[in-house]
Amino acid sequence: MINITEHLPVLIIVISLMSAAIIPIAGRFNRHYSWYITVAVTFVSFLISISLLNRVLNTGKISYWLGGWQPPWGIEYVLDYLNIFILLIVSFIAFIVSLYARHSIEKEIAEHKISTFYSVYMLFIAGLMGMTLTGDLFNLYVFIEISSLAAYTLIAVGRKRNALMASYNYLILGTIAATFILLGIGYLYMVTGTLNMADLRELLPPLYESKVVLTAFAFFTVGLSLKLALFPLHIWLPNAYTHAPSVVSAIMAATSTKVGAYVLLRIMFTVFKVEFDLEVVPVTKILLVLSSVAIIAGSVLAIAQTNIKRMLAYSSVGQIGYIVLGAALINQTAMTGSLIHILNHAIMKGTLFLVIGAVVYKTGIEDISGLRGMGKKMPYSMAAFTIAALSMIGIPLTVGFVSKWYIAMGALNAGMWYFVPIILLSSLLTAVYFWRIIESIYFEDANTEPQNAEYSQIRNPDDAPLGMLIPTLILAGLCLFFGVAAFLPVSIAEKAASMLLGGM
Amino acid sequence: MIELIIGKYTYWISITLMMIGFYAMIAKGNLIKKIIGMNIFQTAVFLFYISTAMVKDGTAPILWQKANLYVNPLPHVLILTAIVVSVSVTAVALALIIRIYKAYGTIEEEQILKMANETPNPKLVVNKGEPFQTPNTAK
Numbered sequence: 001m002i003n004i005t006e007h008l009p010v011l012i013i014v015i016s017l018m019s020a021a022i023i024p025i026a027g028r029f030n031r032h033y034s035w036y037i038t039v040a041v042t043f044v045s046f047l048i049s050i051s052l053l054n055r056v057l058n059t060g061k062i063s064y065w066l067g068g069w070q071p072p073w074g075i076e077y078v079l080d081y082l083n084i085f086i087l088l089i090v091s092f093i094a095f096i097v098s099l100y101a102r103h104s105i106e107k108e109i110a111e112h113k114i115s116t117f118y119s120v121y122m123l124f125i126a127g128l129m130g131m132t133l134t135g136d137l138f139n140l141y142v143f144i145e146i147s148s149l150a151a152y153t154l155i156a157v158g159r160k161r162n163a164l165m166a167s168y169n170y171l172i173l174g175t176i177a178a179t180f181i182l183l184g185i186g187y188l189y190m191v192t193g194t195l196n197m198a199d200l201r202e203l204l205p206p207l208y209e210s211k212v213v214l215t216a217f218a219f220f221t222v223g224l225s226l227k228l229a230l231f232p233l234h235i236w237l238p239n240a241y242t243h244a245p246s247v248v249s250a251i252m253a254a255t256s257t258k259v260g261a262y263v264l265l266r267i268m269f270t271v272f273k274v275e276f277d278l279e280v281v282p283v284t285k286i287l288l289v290l291s292s293v294a295i296i297a298g299s300v301l302a303i304a305q306t307n308i309k310r311m312l313a314y315s316s317v318g319q320i321g322y323i324v325l326g327a328a329l330i331n332q333t334a335m336t337g338s339l340i341h342i343l344n345h346a347i348m349k350g351t352l353f354l355v356i357g358a359v360v361y362k363t364g365i366e367d368i369s370g371l372r373g374m375g376k377k378m379p380y381s382m383a384a385f386t387i388a389a390l391s392m393i394g395i396p397l398t399v400g401f402v403s404k405w406y407i408a409m410g411a412l413n414a415g416m417w418y419f420v421p422i423i424l425l426s427s428l429l430t431a432v433y434f435w436r437i438i439e440s441i442y443f444e445d446a447n448t449e450p451q452n453a454e455y456s457q458i459r460n461p462d463d464a465p466l467g468m469l470i471p472t473l474i475l476a477g478l479c480l481f482f483g484v485a486a487f488l489p490v491s492i493a494e495k496a497a498s499m500l501l502g503g504m
Numbered sequence: 505m506i507e508l509i510i511g512k513y514t515y516w517i518s519i520t521l522m523m524i525g526f527y528a529m530i531a532k533g534n535l536i537k538k539i540i541g542m543n544i545f546q547t548a549v550f551l552f553y554i555s556t557a558m559v560k561d562g563t564a565p566i567l568w569q570k571a572n573l574y575v576n577p578l579p580h581v582l583i584l585t586a587i588v589v590s591v592s593v594t595a596v597a598l599a600l601i602i603r604i605y606k607a608y609g610t611i612e613e614e615q616i617l618k619m620a621n622e623t624p625n626p627k628l629v630v631n632k633g634e635p636f637q638t639p640n641t642a643k
Contacts, residue, residue, distance in 0.1 A: 138585070141586075142585060142589065145589045145593070149592055149596055152596055152600070156600055156603065161604075161607035161608065161620075162620055164600060164603050164604045164607055165604065165616060165617075165620065167600055168535065168597070168600050168601070171593070171596065171597055171600065172529055172538060172542065175542055175545075175593055176526075176529065176545070178589075179545060179546055179549055182549055182586060183552070186549070186552060186553050186556065186579075189556075189578075189579070189582075190556050
């Protein structure tokens, strides 16, 4: 008999991939089956990632050999404190969003496309989890392409025709990014003859001065920055998030750029050593500058938007800046802050996009004006929105405060105090663009413009259906829970940070 | 100098191809031409991989013929996978272009952007049928 628990690291990906094939078939019998399967599979993968977390906490690093082939010849899946943390975020958000998806998707997507939508959704999740788990560079490339291809498709099913162009532009840029990464992998393979990340870590140090290795690193950094939408390379993101269906905006904002950030950390700090980033190339200096620009520019651009999804997208650009800033400061506190911010931003942006999805479900309006007076009509959704918005600003007792605190302390520890005003300024700008919305939600009368007139007639509270409300409230609750009980994620993030900075 | 050009001619070819493809992806206005550029761009990287596997006078790496000097098979295998990926990307891109043509009636980027900017944000039609209702679609 095979021992199932031993194979969990690969099963979590296999069940998602298999379900992507089964869902369209089941959907032929009954459209609702495809949703049931999606929820069941994402729930099982969430349970698996909890059990893996348990094993990592007890026994340390897990290494799984695919097909029993010994690395570096075979493909290896590695689980350590860093990627179990990311895996938990991805599988949890995937579960919550799939719970939410049912009503929203039925309204936003043509009926005959629903079961294939869930199938592509599962492919997307499988790709992200594969990127997180793998310890092999070429396998990483394949998973990047799986998740990106699924993402292009998910964006393209948006209701307006602009979604198609958004998806096409993302496809062009995403392919450039992936091909750059492929080229980087090729360079590293040329000089070392291996694709295994742990093996590369051992073999690379004597070659750090080699031009080939430097070029490889440059290609990786540029390719991954495109994937995670670091400031000057973010142009695909606002259109993609704006025109995609609400569910897709939520899942992409909460997971896909975060996994991109994780891969950047993995390449910068475990394939290459910290000494390389500090001494050989000035990559941290470049990233520090770019991320500070991203933090400010993202917030400023967000203020200028009238479409609320586009505003949240620009705010994402700024928040990605925080993650990269924390990582590029290279010290324990800032790195911890950066890792917690990956979790926190996933929760906050997830909540915000889910609430907007509920508003679109009820009124069909994506403009900020559509939220006027909603505090009376959709009280629970708007409460969730307010919590997440306060958290984005960084009010104490919410998650946003914790990560900003860690990153600011890290900047002080590194002797770079000038990043603290940048963080403060950006929090202020965030307050500007969220406060005008909160104000119009609670203190303005309902929108009576013709496009919203029908909905304004409704006098009583008329919140989203429970199937959408419960997942939103769970995420909003977590914004508060992890803001108070911050020690839970911090304890894992600290171990991951010291692993990244100190060696395996 | 001669050594740099002649001796490494495979690299020069892939660099040239890569830049041609990259240029087409960025500068061309026609969506299909962009995809052609993307294919050239990717193929350049594939050729680069294959050329690194070359061993002078090497044979095919077949175990039972006891080949002593053989070309490195691994890059070939990797590129087989990468070709599959590239074909899928092309397929998705072409499918998207078909949908774009149906929705806008053109595949020239300039015209599409113009049309996208002209239409202000209309009321989102929540419907369950085909999501695109455009007057401009040439039937």
